[in-house]
Amino acid sequence: MKEFELINRYFTGRGISRRDVDLGIGDDCALVNVPENCQLAITTDTLVEGVHFFADIPPRALGHRVIAVNLSDLAAMGAEPAWLSIGLTLPNIDAQWLEAFTDGMHEIAEYYNVQIIGGDTTQGPLTITVCAKGIVPNGKALTRSGARNGDWIYVTGPLGDAGLAIEARKQGWSIAPVHLKNANERFFYPSPRVAAGQVLRGVATSAIDISDGLLADLSHILKQSGVGAVIHADKVPTSAALNSLDNDELRLQLALAYGDDYELLFTVSDDNKNMLEAKLNQYGVEPVCIGQIVNNDGRLELLNNNQPWPLPEVGFEHFS
Template sequence: MAVGEFELIKEYFFRNAASYGVALGIGDDCALLQVPQDKQLAVSMDTLVGDIHFPSNADPELIAERALRVNLSDLAAMGAEPLWFTLGLTLPKTDDHWLKGFSQGLFRVANDFNISLVGGDTTRGNLSITIQVHGAVDPKKALLRGNANVGDSVFVTGPLGDGAAALAVIKKELEVGKSAFNYFMDHYYRPQPQIATALHLGGIASSGIDISDGLVADLGHICEQSGVGADIFLERLPLSEPLNKLVEPEQALQWALSGGDDYHLCFTVPTDKMKTFEALCSRHRLPATLIGRMTDAKDVRCLHKGDEVVLTKTGYQHF
């Protein structure tokens, strides 16, 4: 006998909400939530479609981890603390094994980041996952895209290009050994939302964004909304050892600049905040690599030891 929607939700997705402010969670027409005092609610939503944003035949635990982690990355981009999320799940059919694995992966990540599932919907159709995340942020410390200024330093929180390499491995465009395969699959399915680092940047960083579509494209969003430009110093870009071993330097740089799916933060720090920022990095061991400078040029330039390099591709396009 087919499992109904309410039985499915009760069996696989009902949990007692553990995070702050859940007056009423799953089980009624709406969740009732209390926003922390003196904070603003940060809300973001992404849809991941099977065989476009992930292989439909992948391990359902890993699919769930990826789906929630990439959404949590948006909260990190705003410097927001995770609170709650909702889930819209479209499935071709009811599959107990798939649902059990998916829910295990989902709640493993939820527990790691102290975020509670408070509602959602399930329906039949082609596999897709829509997650909306909610977080709390001090309105004076939100990392906005539109506050960068000429002269600000540009930082990233970790190596770039691994997301594009992982996708090439998944598509079997690259052959790798077991160790490298495990490294890139872990990066693809378990990207690390930079929540902890982002919470330290409020009041210090002038702007921020997570790198989902590629460094050039995402830094370009900061430039556009701030009315400034940026220079990226290619010799400073952090690249992982597995990526350097896998492909030639030119390919590694291209993926680092335009590949996307890295989910590290890109943020800017004003000159008068640099000493405070450096002390913060030292005290909390924050991952941060200086990779550029904001300019008055109104666009993003890539420089290698002072010489401009023209890119053939700038970033992922959704349409």
């Protein structure tokens, strides 16, 4: 199969067609329209075999995941996802693999009403770079720099499941099949918090998606907002799968310092706290308050059952 055949078979004419796309796949560029009084939000994420996923990841999960992690960045800005460009580097053409991989892509793209408008297909070690574009009303985007003293700190759902899935496999942990299945499902098919991000818009004071780990991602907000925080480790929501670990330290390590779950972390003022909780509930999201922003020279203080708790090593680091 040649490059053009591959594009024709797996991309052209598949997926949704948005009315704001004048020209999709098949010319030197795509042509799209951004509505008036809106800004364009743009993000890029790369997944590399052996670094971000195991070689035997189900291809449908990989297709889902590479789009999900990009939509998660749009969600963290409160943007409405619109268009995707895909840079796909493949070692060879495996029709069965490609069919499942692109099924995974098209399924999530369709669910979130985003259109794949172009990209590049090349031969080489399996690497996928997605550039996602979304739309946000002028001046309404959520950034990392708006957290203020006294704001409450929330997460949109349980943390640590993706870490559990990865580490259970790496370390050969023995985990009940139902818990392993659930943890794998969260790693393979993360749900970007797109609706929640749009609900937060104009109410939350800052937001970020938890891709590198709760504490690492919170530290970006603290730094860019010029504030500190107190976090209660015992309040961080965790799943039944994670709770099945009988090692409390390990459980907290995964929940606090592992990324890849793609929940949102956000801050909100005391005045707006209850209203925002109620509004998120309407969208099926149950945010959990895990701490508060404080003025303490940018420090991050971690408590567990109100006792000081040592900060775990934070987040995934390339090139460390």
